[in-house]
């Protein structure tokens with residue numbers, strides 16, 4: 001019998017995750033639905049939606065995070081002015097081409113005005129599909145914001161239960177919360193591995209692994225994470241000398257994977273980030289014993305990660321970034337925001353001031369999901385890495 005090589009298995013697993021990460025036309029979702037024709041899939045946009053509710057209705061939650069570099073936008077541009085970010089155009093373009101027609105509905109969280117407008121367009125363009133704009137609570141008190149969000153989630157649960165024929169009972173929702181808790185636990189383990197031994201779990205691999213979770217059932221994604229963790233620890237990869245950096249600003253429109261690789265090639269290893277932040281939202285486990293709607297609501301109020309799209313009156317801007325950077329032993333911070341992203345760019349002066357006050361070196365650049373030119377970013381990141389190493 002031939003012994004299996006963990007390096008080859010790891011390569012195959014990362015390559016599968018990369019295929020899924022680039023699956024913007026949702027081939028994996030179509031295959032999942034074809035296996036049982038009564039199945040339904042519900043898309044969601046960044047930044048946060050309670051995926052547990054979709055799962056409890058027996059449906060597949062599908063992250064719709066833009067088309068990256070893979071699609072030339074033609075129709076999507078006709079719906080938006082020039083000076084906004086790229087993600088709404090590419091998502092709309094995909095939908096108008098029929099690439100998202102396997103989705104039976106879409107959830108649009110209250111991330112920003114762009115996503116709010118997109119939800120209205122969706123309702124007009126695809127009247128046969130279920131569309132819900134999720135108003136996330138602004139008030140942090142349990143009696144007001146908490147009760148409001150629990151009611152909002154019950155409404156979605158009722159809608160999906162009616163649509164798919166599987167009512168979202170408390171028992172089903174608790175089981176879904178447990179499934180996502182396990183997923184978040186492994187994502188956290190992956191982040192811990194990258195923090196402690198980043199050469200075993202490079203950021204570009206961590207990214208495609210998380211992104212694969214946008215189109216896979218949560219149980220399958222959890223299995224993929226567990227396999228990766230085992231193979232990465234057995235890989236025998238050697239330590240390398242790189243500048244440890246945290247990256248912020250990628251919470252909605254995603255950077256191209258090649259941009260992440262460019263940063264790595266320039267000598268920066270990313271030990272903390274905010275991309276695909278929904279996969280780590282909320283921090284820690286959600287209570288899977290009591291009232292599940294109250295549990296999800298309370299986790300959102302008290303254990304959401306800091307994110308520019310989220311209003312939190314009591315938080316000093318930048319304080320959590322400084323804390324995260326210190327915990328990850330980051331030697332520098334890169335502010336990498338999508339061009340024209342209002343929430344990110346309005347936050348940046350305050351978070352950058354906090355980082356500078358903490359005497360953590362930082363640099364900033366803008367990107368678009370279809371950025372194809374990486375040379376200027378490589379030079380900037382290379383200089384930044386050198387400056388960190390020489391200081």
Ligand code: SF4
Pocket residue numbers: 085086087088111112113114115252253309338340341342343344
């Ligand atoms: S990238 Fe920024 S502006 Fe664009 S949809 Fe996302 S949060 Fe809104």
